[in-house]
Amino acid sequence: MVKLGDLVTIKTGRLDANAAEDEGIYPFFTCSRESLNINSYAFDCDAILIAGNGDLNVKHYNGKFNAYQRTYVITVNSSDILNTRYLFYFMDKYIERLRTMSVGGVIKYIKIGMLTDVEIPLPSIIEQKRITAIFNKADYIRKKREQAAKLADDFCVLNS
Numbered sequence: 001m002v003k004l005g006d007l008v009t010i011k012t013g014r015l016d017a018n019a020a021e022d023e024g025i026y027p028f029f030t031c032s033r034e035s036l037n038i039n040s041y042a043f044d045c046d047a048i049l050i051a052g053n054g055d056l057n058v059k060h061y062n063g064k065f066n067a068y069q070r071t072y073v074i075t076v077n078s079s080d081i082l083n084t085r086y087l088f089y090f091m092d093k094y095i096e097r098l099r100t101m102s103v104g105g106v107i108k109y110i111k112i113g114m115l116t117d118v119e120i121p122l123p124s125i126i127e128q129k130r131i132t133a134i135f136n137k138a139d140y141i142r143k144k145r146e147q148a149a150k151l152a153d154d155f156c157v158l159n160s
Contacts, residue, residue, distance in 0.1 A: 007076065010072055011073045012067065014067075020038055035065075043073055046075065060084065082122065089131070
């Protein structure tokens with residue numbers, strides 16, 4: 001087990017949530033599950049994005065984007081040691097724990113130490129890639145099943 005803070009760099013966005021632009025060309029990540037749009041980017045990297053307050057959630061994005069001031073942007077220091085997609089799957093499961101650790105009144109939030117102090121299992125990079133491939137296939141199958149269920153529902157509505 002290794003502390004996450006020893007493996008990654010964690011920053012936050014700088015913008016207010018109202019900086020979003022409907023016709024923006026870059027993704028703008030806030031604490032919402034759905035990304036918005038914006039016309040400027042502050043990051044151009046492969047990153048894990050964690051909503052720091054409200055609806056705590058995890059996303060993975062690779063490319064140019066911007067982020068709300070309470071969105072944590074996590075980048076891997078060395079891809080020879082930690083695979084970003086492996087980290088995404090770990091954090092996607094760990095988010096439930098973060099929800100129980102969140103503090104605050106009406107709007108719950110997490111602190112950066114809750115991320116840097118997380119201990120993550122660190123198998124070899126080859127094993128991380130193997131694990132990631134399994135999860136990627138499972139995600140693909142889950143999405144196909146959701147699409148099939150929606151098509152079946154739509155078909156039933158058309159024929160009723």
